[in-house]
Amino acid sequence: MLTRSLKHITLALIVFIWVVPFIALLTTSMRSEVASKTSGFWQAYTPTELGHRFSTHNKGSDAFMVLEGNILERLNKDRESYQLSGSITSILFKGRVPDPENPGKTILLRRLVPPGEVMDVRGGEFIFDEAGDFTWTFPEATAPKPKNLEVFLNQDPVFGADAFVEVLFENKNVTNALISSFIVTIPATIIPITIAAFAAYAFAWMRFPGRDWLFVVVVSLMVVPTQLAFLPVLQGFSGIASWATQLNSWMTDCELDGTCQVASKTFASLWITHTAFGLPLAIYLLRNYIVGLPRELLESARIDGANHLQIFTKLIVPLSVPALASFSIFQFLWVWNDLIVALYIGPADASDLVFPIRLQKQLGTFQDQLHLLNASAVISMIVPVIVFLSMQRYFIRGLLAGSVKGG
Template identity: 80%
Template sequence: MITRTFSHLVLALIVFIWIVPFVALVSTSLRSETEAKTSGFWTAFTPTVLGHRFSTHDKGSTVEFIEMSGNIFDRLNGEKSGFLVSGEVQSILIKARIMNPDKPGKTKLIRKLVPAGEPFETRGGSLVFQSNGDFTWTFPEATAPKPKKLDVFINQDPIFGADAYIEVLFDNKNVPNALISSFIVTIPATIIPITIAAFAAYAFAWMQFPGRDWLFVLVVSLMVVPTQLAFLPILQGFSGIASWATALNAWLTDCEINDSCQVASKSFPSLWITHTAFGLPLAIYLLRNYIVGLPKELLQSARIDGASHLQIFTRIIIPLSVPALASFSIFQFLWVWNDLIVALYIGPNNASDLVFPIRLQKQLGTFKDQLHLLNASAVISMIVPVIVFLSMQRYFIRGLLAGSVKGG
């Protein structure tokens, strides 16, 4: 009983640790820039006191009046279509100069919070406001005063909007370009290794050839090679290929005329090759362990009926291996989609082809303290992996466990 309770507490703690940052990310992305800068995400779901600045009336008005009425919320919201301020007005901060009792003949600046219902003097008139935002500015005689800007503190109702998502998706072309680039990299970098690994896994599991077991051990041992250790030879290899391709292009075409002979060493194909190389050892290991556990009698019957290895692979192995294929697809897709270091060193470096993780890293300098925009971009980058995982989760556990406990 104690063990079960402890395990439940640990599981709840893990869920809490994962959920809180996600809620913080999403809630901040749905808040206005002012709210995101001035208060924490935990205040987004309850009324919060926030400061705003409003003007009593429009600049340039020459209409004389004795009493002018208005509403603070109407002045704040104006023509805004999103994040309309609502709530209860608590106080207005006024600044005024009064005679300094300590220094005769001189004045000093005072700051005072005026509560709702209490009139105060400003620009020769008396202004009073109510908690619902209505205010009245009264003068002893008809006059046309300049607009007065006042700092008001409002117990503001929670409000959310999608303005940040609209800005990063439609007003800024970098995020859509990064999404397209990530798809261009991730889809081939998932399909290519799983296709090669499926053929190799079948060969290691059911085909007899010299050195099969030693070759499988060699493939599995490649999983322990650090990614960073392979960067230097990979970069040298791609640079050599790019130089050779540039020379071949200059020899076969007239590219010198428009200076288009140069072949880039960092490109989408280089990312496909690199991710395929890094993902193949794990893919072969998982799929081989799964395929070797399939019923031997089923394959022997197919051989007796005259089926070739290709027919057995396409008509029997592939349909039965969908859970294992799906589980590795999730691993590979998530790894490639969220990869930063490989894309940073191997991928294209022109602005229009940057993948999403690099674009997010660069937005730290572009958006600076605009947390709502940064968080909106981060949420967008998370949506695709979440959709992929949820759509294939029924295969995930079954394929992963089968590939781990079965072997031959």
């Protein structure tokens, strides 16, 4: 009983650690810039007392004796989104009043006036209620200048999608980064899965000299740190680019318009690098799954005259969907969130940067605009979450690949 409770507590703690930061990012991204700077995300779901400034009326208004209006309407007059609502708690009165200790002199008074109390504003009686309705009364018709008043509002929670609209549609860099990430991630997920599936079938059901030793070598590559391979990989791509540049200048007249140079850091270099780094784990996962499939099924297919390609495409692939989906999740999440490989191997042109690099650069672009930074972070998280949720039913089965006979 104690062990089960400890497991539940541990699981709840893990969920809490992962879910709370995402909720914080999502909440901040849907708040206004002022709200995100003045209060924490945990205060966004309860009424919060905040100060605002409103003007009693517009310039050039006609003379009046009584002016009626609503403070909330005046506050929301120029707001297209994040409309304010709630109850008025007080208005900050600032003005000079007679000094009771020094007759004939005045002092500057600052105090919070609650709803229902009359204020002297520009010679008129100003009174308001909690709903925001106010009345400004003068003894005779007059045309006073608009008065700016500081009002404190017990503000209801308010959310909007302005940050997402600004990030996606007003900042082309984010949209380009999203497209670049898809261009890199989709091929870098499909290519290693395809190669690994063929290799796993060969290691599981085909007989050839050195098969077991070759499998050991492939699996051993998983222990090679990614950072250790950067230098030879970069040297290899630089050599290929140099050779391609020379070939281009020899076969074409590119020297006339200066287009001979072939870049060494491209999307293709990222596809190759991610494929190379992802293949050992993919082959290991898929081989362990495929080797556990019923031998009788494959022998029956051979008796019916099926060759290796037919067995692979019509039997192995349909039966290996859980393992394929499991690795797809791993590879997609790894490539989508990758920063270091894209930084050293990927293209450096501003329009081709992948999303993790663009997100890192936005720390300087948006500076202290937390709502925009968090909106970008949420966008980068939404795609992996969708991929995981759509394939989660295969996830556990894929993780257990090869542990039970028959997969």
